[in-house]
Amino acid sequence: MNLEQILTEQALAAVKALYDLDATAQQVQLQKTRPEFEGDITLVVFPFVKAARKAPAQVATEIGEWLTANGEGLVNGYNAVQGFLNLKISQSFYIDQLQAIAADEQYGQQPDNGKLMMVEYSSPNTNKPLHLGHVRNNLLGYSIAKIQEANGWKVVKTNIVNDRGIHICKSMLAWLKFGNGETPETSGKKGDHLIGDYYVRFDKEYRKQVAELVAGGMDEETAKKEAPLIKEAQAMLLKWEQGDKEVRELWARMNAWVYAGFDETYKRMGVSFDKIYYESNTYLEGKSEVEKGLASGQFYRREDGSVWANLEKDGLDEKLLLRSDGTSVYMTQDIGTAKLRYQDYPIDKMVYVVGNEQEYHFKVLSILLDRLGFPFGKELVHFSYGMVELPNGKMKSREGTVVDADDLMDKMVEDAREISKDKVNTLQGITPEEAQEIARKVGLGALKYFILKVDPRKNMLFNPEESIDFNGNTGPFIQYTYARIQSVLRKAENELRVESGELREVGKLKVESLDPKELALIQRLMEYPATVRQAGADFSPAVLCNYAYALACDFNSFYHDCSILNEPDEKKRALRLLLSQTVARTIKNAMGLLGIEVPDRM
RNA sequence: GGUCCCUUAGUUCAAUGGAUAGAACAGGGCUCUCCUAAAGCUCAGAUUUGGGUUCGAUUCCCAAAGGGACUACCA
Numbered sequence: 001m002n003l004e005q006i007l008t009e010q011a012l013a014a015v016k017a018l019y020d021l022d023a024t025a026q027q028v029q030l031q032k033t034r035p036e037f038e039g040d041i042t043l044v045v046f047p048f049v050k051a052a053r054k055a056p057a058q059v060a061t062e063i064g065e066w067l068t069a070n071g072e073g074l075v076n077g078y079n080a081v082q083g084f085l086n087l088k089i090s091q092s093f094y095i096d097q098l099q100a101i102a103a104d105e106q107y108g109q110q111p112d113n114g115k116l117m118m119v120e121y122s123s124p125n126t127n128k129p130l131h132l133g134h135v136r137n138n139l140l141g142y143s144i145a146k147i148q149e150a151n152g153w154k155v156v157k158t159n160i161v162n163d164r165g166i167h168i169c170k171s172m173l174a175w176l177k178f179g180n181g182e183t184p185e186t187s188g189k190k191g192d193h194l195i196g197d198y199y200v201r202f203d204k205e206y207r208k209q210v211a212e213l214v215a216g217g218m219d220e221e222t223a224k225k226e227a228p229l230i231k232e233a234q235a236m237l238l239k240w241e242q243g244d245k246e247v248r249e250l251w252a253r254m255n256a257w258v259y260a261g262f263d264e265t266y267k268r269m270g271v272s273f274d275k276i277y278y279e280s281n282t283y284l285e286g287k288s289e290v291e292k293g294l295a296s297g298q299f300y301r302r303e304d305g306s307v308w309a310n311l312e313k314d315g316l317d318e319k320l321l322l323r324s325d326g327t328s329v330y331m332t333q334d335i336g337t338a339k340l341r342y343q344d345y346p347i348d349k350m351v352y353v354v355g356n357e358q359e360y361h362f363k364v365l366s367i368l369l370d371r372l373g374f375p376f377g378k379e380l381v382h383f384s385y386g387m388v389e390l391p392n393g394k395m396k397s398r399e400g401t402v403v404d405a406d407d408l409m410d411k412m413v414e415d416a417r418e419i420s421k422d423k424v425n426t427l428q429g430i431t432p433e434e435a436q437e438i439a440r441k442v443g444l445g446a447l448k449y450f451i452l453k454v455d456p457r458k459n460m461l462f463n464p465e466e467s468i469d470f471n472g473n474t475g476p477f478i479q480y481t482y483a484r485i486q487s488v489l490r491k492a493e494n495e496l497r498v499e500s501g502e503l504r505e506v507g508k509l510k511v512e513s514l515d516p517k518e519l520a521l522i523q524r525l526m527e528y529p530a531t532v533r534q535a536g537a538d539f540s541p542a543v544l545c546n547y548a549y550a551l552a553c554d555f556n557s558f559y560h561d562c563s564i565l566n567e568p569d570e571k572k573r574a575l576r577l578l579l580s581q582t583v584a585r586t587i588k589n590a591m592g593l594l595g596i597e598v599p600d601r602m
Numbered sequence: 603g604g605u606c607c608c609u610u611a612g613u614u615c616a617a618u619g620g621a622u623a624g625a626a627c628a629g630g631g632c633u634c635u636c637c638u639a640a641a642g643c644u645c646a647g648a649u650u651u652g653g654g655u656u657c658g659a660u661u662c663c664c665a666a667a668g669g670g671a672c673u674a675c676c677a
Contacts, residue, residue, distance in 0.1 A: 034621060044620060046657065084621060125677060162677060306675060323675040330677050360672050426638050454615065470640055472626040480640045488637055560642045
């Protein structure tokens with residue numbers, strides 16, 4: 001049982017004994033005591049004031065008195081400030097806690113809940129390279145999966161690749177017309193970047209055609225539909241769906257280039273998938289589901305042959321499911337994908353990590369799946385995150401105002417290496433390879449933390465003109481704290497011959513008194529499991545970022561005030577080493593749930 | 603027009619309905635003969651507006667203002 005649970009029980013017993021009040025655990029509000037007051041943990045007594053029919057300060061005093069007398073030594077002091085009862089907890093309790101935490105290798109890991117969660121994230125189109133928006137998606141998706149695993153779920157990470165559709169046809173068409181057989185090998189470009197370039201090229205030529213038609217007197221709306229290039233692309237999509245051999249071969253070849261590029265980027269980013277679905281394999285399933293819905297009267301066909309769902313009774317509008325030429329749309333594909341997934345896995349919870357611009361889509365998808373008789377439809381979770389904005393607005397692939405994922409990672413690692421050059425003291429005696437590896441971890445750590453520390457629901461701003469910080473509330477700050485501890489532990493082993501295993505053997509450390517900084521650190525460590533649970537319940541890596549930062553701050557402050565290796569009292573030294581080791585492990589775990597690696601030195 | 607989201611220091615971000623709204627960066631001042639100064643200490647600086655609920659509101663409710671997303675036979 002943790003401190004909150006014990007205190008909650010004691011507080012309930014106290015109000016029962018004092019005021020004959022049957023309070024609920026929810027009414028027992030415990031919070032950390034503010035630093036300006038004396039005490040460790042504070043009970044808010046306002047909820048009991050009415051039943052007690054006494055002034056808040058008096059109620060606080062009475063409860064404080066009761067807890068001190070009947071709390072089995074846990075509470076050994078209190079003070080009441082209005083309705084706030086500040087409790088002092090005995091130091092031996094904290095030392096016991098530290099011992100228990102240090103001994104628990106799985107500290108923070110929640111027990112297996114026996115259920116399976118599928119997390120879909122990334123889900124790129126195959127017509128352009130990944131950009132900063134995808135980076136946020138990937139980092140969030142990966143971290144959410146890790147966090148839910150820590151909360152006891154079995155998690156299957158999945159990716160649905162949108163490998164078919166008009167977008168890839170545009171790239172294919174532009175490549176055929178203007179590519180002169182260019183390949184990743186001949187051009188030296190990564191496959192995804194090469195394809196992306198042709199997507200941009202298509203748009204450029206298309207707009208030229210539209211402009212010409214408009215100049216010839218056509219209105220813009222019509223011109224956009226009548227431009228020869230777009231008609232060709234549509235014809236190509238139709239051929240693709242009909243299985244035209246040439247189109248399919250070209251498609252397979254160009255997609256393979258893109259996948260090779262994506263794989264490189266994913267690997268670098270440190271994200272992975274357990275199962276990848278391709279839209280080209282799922283859209284037919286979707287079509288057949290739509291046909292079924294049509295037969296059962298859930299959907300209807302218009303005169304032009306297109307198929308629609310009427311969602312007006314759910315407060316929404318009508319939604320297209322199949323185009324008049326019979327080709328499928330995004331929604332069709334998602335229905336098919338859902339069906340396949342539930343055939344493949346016994347999914348208890350399905351989570352889609354997709355931007356908030358698609359909230360409407362998932363609202364509709366949920367209703368459609370439900371209507372088609374899928375039991376999971378109603379339960380699906382759209383983990384909707386905010387956009388990454390640039391100073392002048394949203395990123396637009398076609399307008400070239402995107403921050404490319406590969407470029408960004410390069411830049412971060414480069415910056416990290418540049419900064420580390422000034423740190424010759426700490427990087428002495430390491431190979432260039434090791435230095436590069438440190439720069440990689442630190443650069444990516446800075447990027448990942450920068451993105452994950454923001455509440456996922458909110459839009460966030462990225463200014464490419466200003467480089468991401470390596471000081472202050474950043475990934476490298478936390479990594480630095482870890483590296484610092486590793487350095488101390490190395491010295492402890494080499495110079496004092498303290499084996500890390502020995503520390504845990506040091507029975508109950510009979511330390512006279514805990515330094516306030518030591519106490520603060522232990523308290524922070526005690527918060528970790530609740531933080532993991534909250535991050536899971538809220539789907540929020542940001543919660544863990546805040547925790548890791550606070551833990552690192554606490555440690556740096558402790559490190560500044562308390563000497564570890566030079567502490568003459570052996571028991572104190574052992575306690576500090578154990579504390580440092582446990583902090584390091586917790587930092588590593590928390591950062592691991594964020595997908596951020598920690599270097600042993602930096 | 604309709605639906606949804608957002609608004610906190612100069613800037614980027616925090617704060618289960620709780621005490622004097624926290625950090626970081628940028629700015630001013632300190633601290634390396636001392637376990638890694640990517641650090642520590644310190645000064646200055648903010649809840650868009652108006653109502654309401656509450657012992658107590660950044661948080662909940664209702665308006666208004668400002669910003670964004672969606673409302674595609676794109677994905």
